[in-house]
Amino acid sequence: MAIRWVSVGLVVVTIAVIGFLVLRGVLFQNDQRAVTVPDNSLKKLGIETPEKKTAAPDFTLEDPAGRQMSLKELRGKVVFLNFWATWCPPCIQEMPTMEKLHQEMEKAGLVILAIDFQESPEEVKEFFRRHNLNFTALLDRDGKVTELYQAWGLPMSAIVNKRGEPLERFPVIETGTARKPKHFFAAC
Numbered sequence: 001m002a003i004r005w006v007s008v009g010l011v012v013v014t015i016a017v018i019g020f021l022v023l024r025g026v027l028f029q030n031d032q033r034a035v036t037v038p039d040n041s042l043k044k045l046g047i048e049t050p051e052k053k054t055a056a057p058d059f060t061l062e063d064p065a066g067r068q069m070s071l072k073e074l075r076g077k078v079v080f081l082n083f084w085a086t087w088c089p090p091c092i093q094e095m096p097t098m099e100k101l102h103q104e105m106e107k108a109g110l111v112i113l114a115i116d117f118q119e120s121p122e123e124v125k126e127f128f129r130r131h132n133l134n135f136t137a138l139l140d141r142d143g144k145v146t147e148l149y150q151a152w153g154l155p156m157s158a159i160v161n162k163r164g165e166p167l168e169r170f171p172v173i174e175t176g177t178a179r180k181p182k183h184f185f186a187a188c
Contacts, residue, residue, distance in 0.1 A: 112135035
Protein backbone atom coordinates (compact mmCIF):
# COMPACT_ATOMS: atom_id res chain seq x y z
CA MET A 1 0.00 0.00 0.00
CA ALA A 2 2.80 2.41 0.90
CA ILE A 3 4.54 1.72 -2.41
CA ARG A 4 1.32 2.59 -4.24
CA TRP A 5 1.18 5.99 -2.49
CA VAL A 6 4.84 6.61 -3.26
CA SER A 7 4.17 5.79 -6.92
CA VAL A 8 1.14 8.11 -7.01
CA GLY A 9 3.21 10.85 -5.42
CA LEU A 10 6.01 10.36 -7.92
CA VAL A 11 3.57 10.63 -10.84
CA VAL A 12 2.10 13.85 -9.40
CA VAL A 13 5.56 15.38 -9.00
CA THR A 14 6.50 14.34 -12.56
CA ILE A 15 3.40 15.99 -13.99
CA ALA A 16 4.16 19.13 -11.99
CA VAL A 17 7.79 19.22 -13.21
CA ILE A 18 6.76 18.74 -16.84
CA GLY A 19 4.08 21.43 -16.45
CA PHE A 20 6.66 23.80 -14.98
CA LEU A 21 9.08 23.10 -17.83
CA VAL A 22 6.34 23.71 -20.39
CA LEU A 23 5.57 27.04 -18.72
CA ARG A 24 9.25 27.98 -18.72
CA GLY A 25 9.43 27.19 -22.42
CA VAL A 26 12.34 24.79 -22.10
CA LEU A 27 10.45 21.96 -23.73
CA PHE A 28 10.41 23.84 -27.02
CA GLN A 29 13.83 24.32 -28.56
CA ASN A 30 12.95 27.21 -30.87
CA ASP A 31 10.65 29.01 -28.45
CA GLN A 32 12.73 31.81 -26.94
CA ARG A 33 9.94 33.49 -24.96
CA ALA A 34 10.61 33.71 -21.26
CA VAL A 35 7.79 32.69 -18.96
CA THR A 36 8.13 33.40 -15.28
CA VAL A 37 6.72 31.19 -12.59
CA PRO A 38 6.48 32.44 -9.02
CA ASP A 39 9.24 31.05 -6.81
CA ASN A 40 6.77 29.86 -4.17
CA SER A 41 5.07 27.61 -6.78
CA LEU A 42 8.40 26.00 -7.58
CA LYS A 43 9.26 25.44 -3.92
CA LYS A 44 5.91 23.70 -3.36
CA LEU A 45 6.82 21.28 -6.15
CA GLY A 46 10.28 20.60 -4.73
CA ILE A 47 12.00 22.23 -7.71
CA GLU A 48 14.91 24.57 -7.18
CA THR A 49 16.23 26.85 -9.90
CA PRO A 50 19.48 28.76 -9.58
CA GLU A 51 19.06 32.46 -8.85
CA LYS A 52 21.75 33.42 -11.34
CA LYS A 53 23.56 31.57 -14.09
CA THR A 54 26.83 30.17 -12.80
CA ALA A 55 28.88 27.14 -13.69
CA ALA A 56 27.84 23.92 -12.01
CA PRO A 57 30.44 22.91 -9.42
CA ASP A 58 33.08 20.78 -11.11
CA PHE A 59 34.14 17.46 -9.64
CA THR A 60 36.25 14.46 -10.53
CA LEU A 61 35.16 11.00 -9.40
CA GLU A 62 36.03 7.41 -10.28
CA ASP A 63 33.70 4.88 -11.81
CA PRO A 64 33.61 1.37 -10.26
CA ALA A 65 36.40 0.25 -12.65
CA GLY A 66 38.70 3.03 -11.38
CA ARG A 67 38.47 5.40 -14.40
CA GLN A 68 38.25 9.07 -13.50
CA MET A 69 35.63 11.40 -14.96
CA SER A 70 35.07 15.09 -14.38
CA LEU A 71 32.01 17.20 -15.06
CA LYS A 72 34.14 19.78 -16.88
CA GLU A 73 35.15 17.27 -19.56
CA LEU A 74 31.47 16.84 -20.46
CA ARG A 75 30.94 20.47 -21.53
CA GLY A 76 28.95 20.56 -24.75
CA LYS A 77 26.65 17.77 -23.53
CA VAL A 78 23.57 17.85 -21.35
CA VAL A 79 24.37 16.04 -18.10
CA PHE A 80 21.78 14.44 -15.87
CA LEU A 81 23.27 14.05 -12.37
CA ASN A 82 21.57 11.62 -10.02
CA PHE A 83 22.69 11.24 -6.41
CA TRP A 84 21.69 7.82 -5.08
CA ALA A 85 22.60 4.73 -3.03
CA THR A 86 21.94 1.00 -3.39
CA TRP A 87 20.11 0.89 -0.03
CA CYS A 88 17.66 3.68 -0.96
CA PRO A 89 14.20 2.34 -2.06
CA PRO A 90 13.19 5.42 -4.12
CA CYS A 91 16.62 5.31 -5.80
CA ILE A 92 16.07 1.68 -6.77
CA GLN A 93 12.59 2.50 -8.03
CA GLU A 94 13.77 5.27 -10.37
CA MET A 95 16.65 3.33 -11.96
CA PRO A 96 14.58 1.62 -14.72
CA THR A 97 13.29 5.06 -15.80
CA MET A 98 16.83 6.39 -15.91
CA GLU A 99 17.94 3.40 -18.00
CA LYS A 100 15.10 4.04 -20.46
CA LEU A 101 16.09 7.71 -20.64
CA HIS A 102 19.70 6.67 -21.24
CA GLN A 103 18.76 4.29 -24.05
CA GLU A 104 16.55 6.87 -25.76
CA MET A 105 18.78 9.93 -25.36
CA GLU A 106 22.42 8.79 -25.32
CA LYS A 107 22.84 9.25 -29.08
CA ALA A 108 21.38 12.75 -28.79
CA GLY A 109 24.17 13.66 -26.36
CA LEU A 110 22.53 13.18 -22.96
CA VAL A 111 24.95 11.85 -20.33
CA ILE A 112 23.56 10.29 -17.17
CA LEU A 113 25.90 10.21 -14.19
CA ALA A 114 24.62 8.20 -11.25
CA ILE A 115 26.71 9.44 -8.32
CA ASP A 116 26.68 6.79 -5.61
CA PHE A 117 26.91 7.96 -2.00
CA GLN A 118 29.73 6.34 -0.03
CA GLU A 119 29.54 2.72 -1.20
CA SER A 120 32.16 0.33 -2.52
CA PRO A 121 32.88 -0.27 -6.21
CA GLU A 122 31.80 -3.89 -5.74
CA GLU A 123 28.39 -2.93 -4.33
CA VAL A 124 27.75 -0.53 -7.22
CA LYS A 125 28.96 -2.99 -9.89
CA GLU A 126 26.71 -5.71 -8.49
CA PHE A 127 23.73 -3.35 -8.32
CA PHE A 128 24.21 -2.25 -11.95
CA ARG A 129 24.63 -5.87 -13.06
CA ARG A 130 21.58 -7.08 -11.18
CA HIS A 131 19.40 -4.25 -12.54
CA ASN A 132 20.86 -4.34 -16.08
CA LEU A 133 21.91 -0.66 -16.03
CA ASN A 134 24.22 0.73 -18.70
CA PHE A 135 24.66 4.42 -17.87
CA THR A 136 27.68 5.72 -15.96
CA ALA A 137 28.03 5.21 -12.22
CA LEU A 138 30.51 7.30 -10.26
CA LEU A 139 31.65 6.76 -6.67
CA ASP A 140 31.42 9.60 -4.16
CA ARG A 141 33.35 7.69 -1.51
CA ASP A 142 33.79 10.57 0.92
CA GLY A 143 30.43 12.25 0.19
CA LYS A 144 32.01 15.59 -0.74
CA VAL A 145 30.37 15.87 -4.19
CA THR A 146 26.99 14.98 -2.71
CA GLU A 147 27.54 17.72 -0.14
CA LEU A 148 28.78 20.15 -2.83
CA TYR A 149 25.49 19.70 -4.71
CA GLN A 150 23.51 19.88 -1.45
CA ALA A 151 21.88 16.50 -2.04
CA TRP A 152 20.73 16.25 1.56
CA GLY A 153 18.18 13.55 0.72
CA LEU A 154 18.49 10.68 -1.71
CA PRO A 155 17.69 10.47 -4.49
CA MET A 156 18.27 13.96 -5.82
CA SER A 157 18.77 14.83 -9.48
CA ALA A 158 20.06 17.88 -11.31
CA ILE A 159 20.35 18.83 -14.96
CA VAL A 160 23.45 20.66 -16.22
CA ASN A 161 23.17 22.27 -19.66
CA LYS A 162 25.71 22.21 -22.49
CA ARG A 163 27.35 25.38 -21.15
CA GLY A 164 27.93 23.74 -17.77
CA GLU A 165 25.17 25.70 -16.00
CA PRO A 166 22.82 24.01 -13.56
CA LEU A 167 19.21 24.19 -14.75
CA GLU A 168 17.00 22.33 -12.33
CA ARG A 169 17.17 20.29 -9.13
CA PHE A 170 14.45 17.87 -8.14
CA PRO A 171 14.14 15.16 -5.52
CA VAL A 172 13.01 12.11 -7.52
CA ILE A 173 12.97 11.12 -11.19
CA GLU A 174 9.65 9.49 -11.93
CA THR A 175 8.31 7.20 -14.60
CA GLY A 176 6.97 10.06 -16.73
CA THR A 177 10.32 11.78 -16.98
CA ALA A 178 11.57 9.30 -19.57
CA ARG A 179 8.68 10.41 -21.76
CA LYS A 180 9.89 14.01 -21.93
CA PRO A 181 10.31 15.12 -25.53
CA LYS A 182 13.81 14.65 -26.88
CA HIS A 183 14.04 18.34 -27.72
CA PHE A 184 13.85 19.15 -23.97
CA PHE A 185 17.40 17.87 -23.54
CA ALA A 186 18.50 19.29 -26.91
CA ALA A 187 17.31 22.73 -25.77
CA CYS A 188 19.49 22.55 -22.67
